[in-house]
Amino acid sequence: MAEVKKQEKDFSPEVDTLIPEATELGKAGKLSEALEKLFALEKQTRNASDLSSTTRLAKTILDLCYEARDYTQLNATIHLLSKKHWPTQRRNTGIRRAGRRVAPGDSTTVRAIKYGWNWRKPCEQLQRARSSWKRLVRASPSCYRSTMKHLRSNRQRHPRVARNRCRPRVTCLSDLQVETYSSMERREKTEFILEQIRLLIALARLKDAEVTKTKGKEGKIGLGDGEPEWVKARVGGRKINETFLKEKENEDLKLKFYELMIQLALHRSAYLDVAKHYEKVWDTPSIKEDEGKNRAALEHIVYYVVLAPHDNEQSDMLHHLFVNPALEKLELHYNLVKSFVTRELMRWPGIEALYGPFLRVTPVFSVAKQWEDLHTRVIEHNIRVVAYYYTRITLSRLTTLLDLTPQQTEETLARLVVSKTIWARIDRPAGIVNFKSKRTTEDVMNDWSSDMQRLLGLAEKTWMGMNAALAAQSRVKA
Incomplete structure (x- = not known):
């Protein structure tokens, strides 16, 4: 910031004489003439470092523009003053307060936008005033406080x-x-x-x-x-x-x-992020102390972690939540998490009958989209379980296990294959779904090489054990 020079001359008498004269000209509709006289004296006071006189003149200039409802001139004036007085802006509190007439959120400004300016493009006309006002009030946090209080x-x-x-x-x-x-x-x-x-x-x-x-x-x-x-x-x-x-x-x-x-x-619909945020809320001491808020936060963690699509991060968070002692106090939610952790099929009609009456009245699952997302997660869990236990299964049997139509089953399978959650291929003519990929010759050779290395390692270990036993027996005989 530029160094403030020492005051060279006091222009108070000239300012006292000019301000009433300029005010009368402004009331008479001669705004341009009044501004011309004020700017001429303002330049002299600014060059002479007469801060008090410069501030009075600047406030008068802004007041005249505002009272004349000439908002275009008001914007231009604030823009000009912000440039001229930037080196001493920390001391020009009067200019800052005058500039707050066009502060964002000010009720007077909103009325001016609505009745004085083009209502369809208010932000374009406010842009210059806003940026200039920002420079004037940058060192005055009270302006921000008052703006937020007003909002x-x-x-x-x-x-x-x-x-x-x-x-x-x-x-x-x-x-x-x-x-x-x-x-x-x-x-x-x-x-x-x-x-x-x-x-x-x-x-x-x-x-x-x-x-x-x-x-x-x-x-x-x-x-x-x-x-x-x-x-x-x-x-x-x-x-x-x-x-x-x-x-x-x-x-x-x-x-x-x-x-x-x-x-x-x-x-x-980033459910895993929502679960993480609720976990941060749940870890807050004030929430821990309030039993009701603590329970609500934990319930929301359960809801959104089961709604999140399956990946390594979601699986890790789900298993950590399952072993958390606090979850055991919520029996229904504990059983819901346990169903997703255990590698067993969850038939959707049974899940809907068991958890539906409770979950559908909650704010989370009262939304149809999120209830449908839960249905999707149950289906995806069931497909992962089938892929874990089966290498091949008929499409009709898989459709029965998932309680879906053949088309819905194929769509869900395709989505999981594309996301690389599982590996699967559908033989439509035969009606068979294959969950085991065909092994290449390289894979077979690698397995054979690994098996041979383990065999040779076992033989070497056995040979070393036999030598140790023979050495021990020879020492005993000696």
Whole structure:
């Protein structure tokens, strides 16, 4: 930052004379003339390092633009002042406060966007003001605090209005890289990033809902898919240091962070990630102390780990969960995990009759898609069990064991083969499924070589044992 020079001259008398004159010109509709006079004196005060006079002039300039409702001029003025006063921005608190008139989320700005600017493209007109305001308030965390406080209060008092005004706020706030601001405390940065993620998720859902609503209607164009906002939210989640969240005083931030991450993972149907996030929540001391929350978190871990597609990581987490003593207290959930761990067939009608009445009333399996995903995981488990015990099986018998139609059986088999979970080939004319791959000559030779090495090793070990025994007998005879 540039060094602040010593004040060379005091322009207070000239400023006291010019401000009332410029104010009268602004009220008379002569904004350009008033700004011209103010900028001329502002340049002199700035070059003379008269900070108080420069701040008064800058505030007057912004106030005149705002009162005239000339938002284009207001944006240009803030952009210009942010460049001129960047070397002394830490001391220009007055300019920062004046610049907050166009702060993202300010209610006055939202009204200005709605009635003064083109409502269809508010974010484009806010862009320059937002970036300039960011430079002016970079050293003032209180601006961020007040902005977030305003957003929360509006959301609580007027949820419908806050939802309608979500789009320009998210556009303005999501691009602020607060993690680079050294003037903010670490907790404040984390709170602000979490608020950014929350707003992005809200906007993404709003866009997705509008696309679904307008889909198939001719002549209506929705906002577009909310996938860009989902991606931005995931990027924002990577900015959070999870080690910092492990500190006891940051437990509230930790719970809020993993709540948002669970929403992001559920959007992608990444059930294993959801289970991991719930496991982090379950390990939180405050959750451990609350019996109800502790039980709920453990139940969600079970639900989502069995919903996750089978792979090495999912299998490892499932087996570790099965041997956890805390799970034994939940008999029904323990038996459900045991069914997936044991290499035995699970007939879907029996699973549905045994666990259906309980699981279907839970928030997780009340969703039809997730109940269908559970059915799919049961079928995949059964196919892995059949592939483990059988080398060949008729397609009709496999269809009976899986309680599926022949077409559904082939589709499920094909999906598991493509994912390399199992090896299988279907002989359709013969109606036979082969789970054992044909061995190549190289495989046979490798096995034979391995067997020969074991045989030679055993012979050598036997020979050494016999020599040792003969040596011992010779010593006894001697």
